Amino acid sequence: MEVDLSNTVKFIFVSEIIMEFHDGSLHRIVKFWIATTITLFLLLALPSQRWPPLDAMMPSPWRATKQNSGNSTEDAQFNFSGLAELLPMVATDDRTVIITSVNEAFARPGSLLGLFRESFFAGEKIDHFLDHLLIVAMDPMAYRHCRTVHRFCYLIPTTKTSMDLSSASDFMSDAYVELVWTKLELQQRVLQLGYSFLFTDVDILWFRDPFRHIGLHADMATSCDVFSGDADDLGNWPNTGFYYVKSTNRTVEMLRRWRAARRGFPQNHEQTIFNYIRHEIAGAGSDLRIRVQFLDTAHFSGFCQLFRNDMARACTMHANCCIGMANKISDLRDVLGQWRNYTVMAPAEKMKAMAAGRSFQWRVPAKCGTPDKRPQ
Numbered sequence: 001m002e003v004d005l006s007n008t009v010k011f012i013f014v015s016e017i018i019m020e021f022h023d024g025s026l027h028r029i030v031k032f033w034i035a036t037t038i039t040l041f042l043l044l045a046l047p048s049q050r051w052p053p054l055d056a057m058m059p060s061p062w063r064a065t066k067q068n069s070g071n072s073t074e075d076a077q078f079n080f081s082g083l084a085e086l087l088p089m090v091a092t093d094d095r096t097v098i099i100t101s102v103n104e105a106f107a108r109p110g111s112l113l114g115l116f117r118e119s120f121f122a123g124e125k126i127d128h129f130l131d132h133l134l135i136v137a138m139d140p141m142a143y144r145h146c147r148t149v150h151r152f153c154y155l156i157p158t159t160k161t162s163m164d165l166s167s168a169s170d171f172m173s174d175a176y177v178e179l180v181w182t183k184l185e186l187q188q189r190v191l192q193l194g195y196s197f198l199f200t201d202v203d204i205l206w207f208r209d210p211f212r213h214i215g216l217h218a219d220m221a222t223s224c225d226v227f228s229g230d231a232d233d234l235g236n237w238p239n240t241g242f243y244y245v246k247s248t249n250r251t252v253e254m255l256r257r258w259r260a261a262r263r264g265f266p267q268n269h270e271q272t273i274f275n276y277i278r279h280e281i282a283g284a285g286s287d288l289r290i291r292v293q294f295l296d297t298a299h300f301s302g303f304c305q306l307f308r309n310d311m312a313r314a315c316t317m318h319a320n321c322c323i324g325m326a327n328k329i330s331d332l333r334d335v336l337g338q339w340r341n342y343t344v345m346a347p348a349e350k351m352k353a354m355a356a357g358r359s360f361q362w363r364v365p366a367k368c369g370t371p372d373k374r375p376q
Helices: 004-020 027-047 059-071 083-090 110-122 127-130 140-149 175-192 249-264 270-282 303-309 325-343 347-355
Strands: 096-102 131-139 153-155 198-199 202-208 220-226 238-245 292-296 300-302 316-318
Touching: 027 083, 083 131, 083 175, 096 110, 096 127, 096 175, 110 127, 110 140, 110 202, 110 325, 127 131, 131 140, 140 316, 175 198, 175 249, 175 270, 202 325, 220 300, 220 303, 238 249, 238 270, 238 316, 249 270, 300 303
Parallel strands: 096 131, 096 198, 131 153, 220 292, 300 316
Antiparallel strands: 198 238, 202 316, 220 238
């Protein structure tokens, strides 16, 4: 049964006034009858001003999270106008968005963005994921490049710095660090708007559907530079160049704390800070108890731990543990060529090779490779 709080309050208020103005000589029943009559008259004659719903007056974790993260000076500078309108067009049916980010050097023709997008067409029936990809541009030139090749592009605010962020040399500068944290703020806003996301660096090639390997129980799933063999082991070395976050109240708070932790380590990248705080947000004593899944490098490959990678199982290949955009482009182009050679093999030929004990290993990267990445 629904109760009108405004009418109840009026009844009590008028009743108390009448009780004060009638002396004790009146019988209690008479006073009640008079109070009731006048109250009913007021309820019928005067318009009722509705009170806010009860749940609006009660504290909740979600409301506290939005206030804490949305009212800070830092957040006020970035309202990400247009993002809320763009996300419904990009998201999957289950409200998941794939996000990557680029600057002009990464987005220009012949650079990393082209290889990244090309891998979706070369992969196994994954080109439809491009319909759910939001490319976040770090500078206006990157945005213009994006718009020439992709439907969904978003220009991130850059008012925190007047530095030119379009060149590769600036991408790991102090200004880049600022923008990395702004990117994380955007991801927090995506969660607040009720969308889950899978963030992928643009120096990652996609070959197969990665969502098959992300558990339904996971609040967060992240790739690793080095994988221990246990998907729940907080001792893994996470790499936040590829990670999924489910939209919940707890994950919104996780990103708020992640960003807040930067104050203690102002010059550090967001991945370094995550490594510092992962036990606080996901450990047994954490109040958030975020369920983190560490993704096996056998499926989510990278140059850091290449000896565990087999083309027959690979979902992605990340040019991690590699410095220099030219080196990344050269070796990722070679990786894409190896993948194409693998995919044109007849199934019978693949089965014969596997029966003979042959695996389809990647070659050691020519530019990024070092002896520690050679097969053991």
